[in-house]
Every structure is written in structure tokens, then in C-alpha cells.
Amino acid sequence: MTRVLKVELGERSYPLNIGAGLLADPASFVxxxxxxxxxxxxxNVAARYLDPVLDALGLTREHAFVLPxxxxxxxxxxxxxxxxxxxxxxxxxxxxxxxxxxxxxGDLTGFVAAIYQRGIAFVQMPTTLLSQVDSSVGGKTxxxxxxxxxxxxxxxxxxAVYADTSTLATLPPRELSAGIAEVIKCGMLGDxxxxxxxxxxxxxxxxxxxxxxxxxxxxxxxxxxxxVALDERESLAGGPRxxxxxxxxxxxxVETYTKYESWLHGExxxxxxxxxxxxxxRLGWLKPDDAERCIRLIERARLPIRPPAGMxxxxxxxxxxxxxxxxxxxxxxxxxRAIGESTTTADFDTAALDATLAHFCSTEPATESRPALPVS
Amino acid sequence: MTRVLKVELGERSYPLNIGAGLLADPASFVxxxxxxxxxxxxxNVAARYLDPVLDALGLTREHAFVLPxxxxxxxxxxxxxxxxxxxxxxxxxxxxxxxxxxxxxGDLTGFVAAIYQRGIAFVQMPTTLLSQVDSSVGGKTxxxxxxxxxxxxxxxxxxAVYADTSTLATLPPRELSAGIAEVIKCGMLGDxxxxxxxxxxxxxxxxxxxxxxxxxxxxxxxxxxxxVALDERESLAGGPRxxxxxxxxxxxxVETYTKYESWLHGExxxxxxxxxxxxxxRLGWLKPDDAERCIRLIERARLPIRPPAGMxxxxxxxxxxxxxxxxxxxxxxxxxRAIGESTTTADFDTAALDATLAHFCSTEPATESRPALPVS
Numbered sequence: 001m002t003r004v005l006k007v008e009l010g011e012r013s014y015p016l017n018i019g020a021g022l023l024a025d026p027a028s029f030v031x032x033x034x035x036x037x038x039x040x041x042x043x044n045v046a047a048r049y050l051d052p053v054l055d056a057l058g059l060t061r062e063h064a065f066v067l068p069x070x071x072x073x074x075x076x077x078x079x080x081x082x083x084x085x086x087x088x089x090x091x092x093x094x095x096x097x098x099x100x101x102x103x104x105x106g107d108l109t110g111f112v113a114a115i116y117q118r119g120i121a122f123v124q125m126p127t128t129l130l131s132q133v134d135s136s137v138g139g140k141t142x143x144x145x146x147x148x149x150x151x152x153x154x155x156x157x158x159x160a161v162y163a164d165t166s167t168l169a170t171l172p173p174r175e176l177s178a179g180i181a182e183v184i185k186c187g188m189l190g191d192x193x194x195x196x197x198x199x200x201x202x203x204x205x206x207x208x209x210x211x212x213x214x215x216x217x218x219x220x221x222x223x224x225x226x227x228v229a230l231d232e233r234e235s236l237a238g239g240p241r242x243x244x245x246x247x248x249x250x251x252x253x254v255e256t257y258t259k260y261e262s263w264l265h266g267e268x269x270x271x272x273x274x275x276x277x278x279x280x281x282r283l284g285w286l287k288p289d290d291a292e293r294c295i296r297l298i299e300r301a302r303l304p305i306r307p308p309a310g311m312x313x314x315x316x317x318x319x320x321x322x323x324x325x326x327x328x329x330x331x332x333x334x335x336x337r338a339i340g341e342s343t344t345t346a347d348f349d350t351a352a353l354d355a356t357l358a359h360f361c362s363t364e365p366a367t368e369s370r371p372a373l374p375v376s
Numbered sequence: 377m378t379r380v381l382k383v384e385l386g387e388r389s390y391p392l393n394i395g396a397g398l399l400a401d402p403a404s405f406v407x408x409x410x411x412x413x414x415x416x417x418x419x420n421v422a423a424r425y426l427d428p429v430l431d432a433l434g435l436t437r438e439h440a441f442v443l444p445x446x447x448x449x450x451x452x453x454x455x456x457x458x459x460x461x462x463x464x465x466x467x468x469x470x471x472x473x474x475x476x477x478x479x480x481x482g483d484l485t486g487f488v489a490a491i492y493q494r495g496i497a498f499v500q501m502p503t504t505l506l507s508q509v510d511s512s513v514g515g516k517t518x519x520x521x522x523x524x525x526x527x528x529x530x531x532x533x534x535x536a537v538y539a540d541t542s543t544l545a546t547l548p549p550r551e552l553s554a555g556i557a558e559v560i561k562c563g564m565l566g567d568x569x570x571x572x573x574x575x576x577x578x579x580x581x582x583x584x585x586x587x588x589x590x591x592x593x594x595x596x597x598x599x600x601x602x603x604v605a606l607d608e609r610e611s612l613a614g615g616p617r618x619x620x621x622x623x624x625x626x627x628x629x630v631e632t633y634t635k636y637e638s639w640l641h642g643e644x645x646x647x648x649x650x651x652x653x654x655x656x657x658r659l660g661w662l663k664p665d666d667a668e669r670c671i672r673l674i675e676r677a678r679l680p681i682r683p684p685a686g687m688x689x690x691x692x693x694x695x696x697x698x699x700x701x702x703x704x705x706x707x708x709x710x711x712x713r714a715i716g717e718s719t720t721t722a723d724f725d726t727a728a729l730d731a732t733l734a735h736f737c738s739t740e741p742a743t744e745s746r747p748a749l750p751v752s
Contacts, residue, residue, distance in 0.1 A: 084521075115490075117528075118516065118529040145459070152493075233495070
């Protein structure tokens with residue numbers, strides 16, 4: 001069964017299709033027939049899904065550009081390669097660029113679509129849980145720079161998203177958990193019903209149950225779509241869209257501390273969510289039982305709830321002070337008022353933050369250390 | 377006297393300030409005070425205007441990036457240099473990028489602002505007549521590619537435009553006439569009052585009369601603003617925004633034929649406007665007297681009304697067939713119904729087009745051949 005969620009952004013509205021087996025089914029793509037199509041993907045994804053997708057679209061390998069896999073490919077140099085390729089193929093402004101893969105491919109391809117001839121249509125075919133819930137809604141595209149991630153980019157909405165849950169069957173367990181972190185985040189920040197459903201369905205999600213996955217993705221994307229519709233370009237400081245950063249200020253500190261080498265983004269967010277719940281509880285904003293439910297759910301998703309070995313409260317404080325959300329020298333955090341209700345604020349008791357940091361850093365780190373991420 | 381025209385684009389609306397001496401007056405820039413500002417310009421413009429502008433803004437040379445002058449600088453490589461510079465200066469998302477110069481600087485700087493951290497504010501300070509009437513309204517930004525002009529870019533509206541008419545005093549006469557071509561175009565396609573005013577004021581414009589210039593720029597930008605508001609991203613095929621291409625299909629053929637080496641864009645547009653008026657007359661859509669008024673006005677602006685020596689009707693036909701506006705094999709043209717009234721259509725008698733081409737190409741070319749453009 002295919003679920004279709006309409007992401008409402010006025011004239012930039014688009015359908016988000018969710019279901020098992022979408023990508024290999026020509027019926028999915030009737031709206032794309034007759035248009036000049038080009039597919040961008042990476043070598044790992046290509047090995048599994050490129051030929052079925054090309055078949056379903058009536059295309060051949062010459063219509064596809066296959067990049068090496070990995071975050072290091074998300075560069076302006078690769079964007080330029082893709083622009084050259086599109087120009088050499090004489091793709092006009094009615095062309096459609098298709099991103100088949102995870103967040104790296106989606107962000108890079110979306111950026112190229114945003115700047116090719118001042119913007120052409122693009123389609124997302126996300127093949128990881130993280131990209132299905134995170135990159136499918138929001139319109140953020142971009143590439144990395146030596147000075148940091150996503151420093152060059154644009155807002156560019158896709159014309160359609162196809163989230164095929166059957167592609168998740170081949171996802172490594174750590175990546176699955178990292179994707180689930182973003183789903184838990186959505187429940188915590190704005191949808192108590194989704195949160196309750198995750199408590200019920202966590203085992204099914206970890207076993208890749210198609211219905212549980214599709215429901216979670218749909219509900220998560222619905223919430224994101226509502227928030228993005230209020231603040232499409234994240235132009236409101238402290239506005240609705242900043243709520244999507246719940247757990248991220250703590251998480252970014254962990255990613256920076258570990259030099260992006262051993263923690264997946266979703267793993268760092270998982271820990272950050274636990275820390276945000278703990279701090280919200282210490283401020284008296286979140287009931288202790290509810291904070292406990294949050295931390296328990298994160299743990300059940302096989303996500304870390306302890307900082308990396310050796311990371312101190314001072315490490316957190318100095319790394320968090322560099323966050324984009326710092327305004328006029330004051331740290332802003334997304335914090336919870338209840339499960340499903342959050343707020344962005346710089347107005348909190350820093351003693352509570354100190355207590356949260358002391359609590360998490362004093363606990364013995366998990367004995368198993370996190371293995372390095374695969375180099376790509 | 378400063379005229380302020382509000383360009384109405386909903387939440388992307390901005391003021392367009394027109395007047396003599398704006399750039400050297402700190403009072404012009406009160407809205408920019410306190411923000412992180414950076415200025416991009418070229419060596420020619422810098423020699424005349426950079427220091428006064430920096431003084432008025434309270435900045436120094438270290439806040440400015442000076443590129444060599446010329447169209448060859450409008451590259452992705454230069455965009456990357458500017459991105460690196462902004463990142464090295466730690467400009468955050470509240471930064472404002474200022475383009476001080478003609479169309480090349482405006483297009484390049486606007487593009488960098490569009491993709492820096494997914495878009496920061498930018499300000500246009502156009503210093504040529506063409507950029508004051510053409511690039512100030514419309515939000516088109518971009519860079520060139522080996523395969524063609526403006527093939528990489530984005531729509532990104534400025535937050536303010538300052539068109540200082542006193543900068544036109546140093547404009548070479550050919551550049552002035554080329555800028556006037558775009559003003560005449562506005563009158564022909566959508567504002568008969570502007571057209572009549574140009575007939576009255578042409579000599580004053582050529583003598584750089586400040587009031588005549590400011591009036592013409594304002595009226596031209598008003599018309600453009602109305603049209604752009606209807607179709608901000610030029611997404612409607614044959615929609616209102618295509619009217620701004622009056623004369624351009626003929627003009628592009630001339631530019632391509634002469635390899636962009638000897639005709640200024642505005643000169644080619646001037647001839648194209650004459651040809652469009654002639655064709656509209658032959659179709660019975662435009663009164664012969666009115667076609668004559670158009671051609672006479674173009675001539676008075678010291679613009680060419682003859683094709684380059686040696687260019688044949690077949691040259692025009694084959695180069696025009698490559699135009700972006702060709703849809704389903706049929707050439708679309710912007711044509712006139714009256715002075716101030718135009719339409720985009722593929723539904724015209726091609727025999728009339730043949731007659732126009734034969735008429736213009738049979739006439740002896742102007743004896744003086746057009747000198748090569750300065751290499752930059």
C-alpha cells in the first residue's frame with residue numbers, strides 16, 4: 001500500500017509517496033513520463049537499486065551519474081561535475097534531476113538542481129531511514145566546505161519524494177537506529193501520539209516491519225511538513241523551525257568532539273535528546289516520569305545515552321557556545337514542556353544545565369567504545 | 377532628491393532608491409548599520425567609487441573584495457573565491473553582501489549571497505544604466521559556464537537597491553546607449569507613457585540630465601516590478617515575464633553571430649527592438665506610424681538599426697531556432713500590438729518574418745563597422 005502525504009507549501013507543494021517496492025514499479029512514475037530525466041546516485045546504492053529504478057523510469061545507465069559513496073563527496077567540486085554533465089547532455093529547464101540515495105546524494109543533487117539554469121525540478125528517492133524522515137521534507141540542499149558542513153547551499157523543494165521502505169532492509173543496524181533517533185525527536189518535540197506509537201512499535205521498527213516503518217515515516221514527515229510550512233526558509237530566529245533542532249546542540253558538541261569520525265549524526269542526536277529531556281526535567285518543565293519515558297525509548301532504539309569516554313562538562317560548554325543558535329552571547333536551546341510540546345529559549349537556569357552535564361558526564365561511559373565510521 | 381520605489385514581492389519586497397549622490401551619503405544606509413557588511417566590486421568601479429562607499433558605510437578596504445573587471449570574471453571559480461572569503465571572515469547568516477558595480481558584479485555577488493549558508497541578504501549598488509534598469513528588479517543572479525551565459529544561477533531578491541545616477545557620468549557613450557535600449561524596450565512592451573516621455577527626453581538622457589535619468593529608471597523599474605510580481609521565477613511558459621524578452625530573440629542571434637565580441641548586449645537589443653516593431657507592423661498588429669516611431673527612437677538613442685555586415689536571413693533563422701523560447705519546434709516571439717502593448721506568441725505568419733529579415737539584411741549595413749569590445 002502506498003501512502004501519499006501532500007506537503008503543503010503553496011505553489012511549491014509536492015506529494016511524498018511512502019510504501020514498499022515503489023522504486024521498482026513503473027506505475028509510481030507516471031507523472032515523470034516524457035520529461036528529460038537524469039539520475040544521480042552513489043556506488044553503494046547503484047549496486048542495489050539503480051538498474052531497477054532506471055528500468056521503471058524507462059532509462060539506461062547513460063542517464064545516470066554514479067558518485068563514490070560517502071560524506072566526503074558532498075563538495076562544490078562534485079556539484080560542478082554534475083552541472084557540466086547536465087550541460088553536456090543539453091538538459092533544458094524542463095529537465096528533472098533525480099536523487100537516488102541517502103542524505104549526501106539528496107543534499108548534493110538538490111543543490112545542483114537549485115542552481116542549474118536558476119533552478120530545475122528535482123525528485124528525492126531517499127534510501128535510508130534518516131533521509132526518508134529528515135531530507136524528504138524541508139527543502140534544505142547543500143554541500144560541505146573545508147570550514148564546515150552545509151555552508152554552501154540553497155532552499156529548493158523537490159517536486160516529489162518516493163520513500164521506498166523496502167530499501168531499508170539493507171540498512172546496517174547502526175544506520176537504522178540513527179534514523180529512528182530523528183523519528184523519536186519528532187514525537188518528543190511535537191507529536192505525543194507518535195511518541196506513544198513508537199513506544200508500542202519500537203521492536204517492530206527494529207525488525208523492519210513495513211507497516212510500522214511507513215506509519216512512523218508518514219507521521220514524522222507530517223509533523224515536519226506542518227512546521228516547515230510555518231517557516232519555509234528558517235528565517236524566523238527562534239521560530240517554529242528551530243524546534244526541529246531538539247537535541248541537536250548537545251549532539252553537535254559530541255560530533256565535533258569526536259571529529260565526526262566515530263558517532264553517526266543520529267547517534268549524537270539520540271544522546272542529545274536524552275540530555276534535553278533530562279535538562280527539561282531539572283528545570284521542572286517536564287515530569288520526571290516523562291523524561292524517563294524519553295530516555296527509555298532512546299535506549300530501546302539502541303542509541304547511546306552516555307557521552308563519549310573522556311568528554312567533560314567543560315567540553316560540552318565550550319563546544320555548545322559555538323553553536324549557530326547562540327544569539328548575543330546567550331545559548332539558546334530547544335527544551336520540552338511535555339512529551340509532544342517544545343520551545344526554543346535562552347531563558348533557563350544555567351545551574352540546571354550544569355547539573356545535566358555533570359550527571360551525564362559522571363556516569364561511566366558504556367564499556368564498548370564506538371567503532372570508527374567506515375571511511376568513504 | 378531621492379525617489380524610493382517599493383518592489384512588491386510579498387515577504388521579499390524591497391526598496392529601490394534612485395537619486396544622485398546616494399552612494400557617498402551615510403544617510404542612505406541607516407538600515408544597514410550594525411550588520412556585518414561585505415562589499416564586492418571590480419577594479420574599474422573601485423577606482424572611482426569604492427572608498428566613498430566604504431566611508432559612507434563606516435567600513436575599510438579589508439571589508440571589500442575587488443575583482444578584475446569584465447564578463448570573463450563571472451565564473452563559478454570566482455563565486456568560490458568569494459565564498460571562501462566570507463567563510464574566512466566568519467560572516468554569519470545575518471551578514472549582508474553588497475554588490476557595487478555593473479551587471480557582472482551584481483549577478484556574481486547575488487549568486488554568492490544566494491548560496492552562502494543557504495542564502496544571506498544582499499544589496500545592489502548598480503553603477504551602469506543597464507544594471508540600474510535591468511538587474512535591479514527581477515532577482516536573477518548567476519555565473520557563466522564554458523557552454524553559455526548564466527547557465528548556473530538562482531533567483532535571489534536583494535533587500536535593497538541603491539541606483540546612484542551620478543555614477544552614470546563616467547559611463548562610456550556606447551554603454552549609455554546600450555542601457556537606454558532596455559529603457560526603450562520597457563516603453564515599447566508595456567508603458568506608452570514612458571515611451572512618449574523618452575521621445576521628449578532622449579536628448580536630455582544622452583546628456584545625462586539627472587532628473588530625466590531618474591524618471592526613466594524609476595518608470596522602467598516600476599513596469600518591471602509589476603511584471604516580475606506576476607511571475608517571480610519565470611515559471612510560466614509564455615507568461616508575463618517573457619514579455620521582457622521583447623527584441624531579445626533577434627538580439628541574441630546577433631550576439632551569437634558576432635561571438636559576443638563586437639556588439640554590446642543593449643546594442644543587439646536595440647536592433648532586435650527595431651526588428652520586432654517591423655515584424656509587428658508587417659503582421660498588421662502595429663500601425664506603420666507607430667513602428668516608425670519605435671525605429672526612430674532607437675536611432676536617436678544612437679543604437680544600431682542594421683544587422684552586422686554579412687549576416688543573412690538564414691543566419692538569423694538558424695540562430696533564432698536555438699533560442700530557449702523555442703517550444704515544440706515552434707519559434708515563439710514577443711511582438712507588439714501597439715506601443716505599450718505586447719504579447720508572446722508562436723502564432724504568426726512566418727512569411728512576415730521572412731520579409732522582416734529580408735528587409736533588414738538587404739539594407740546596406742552602416743558603413744562604420746562596430747569596433748571590438750574591450751577585452752577584460
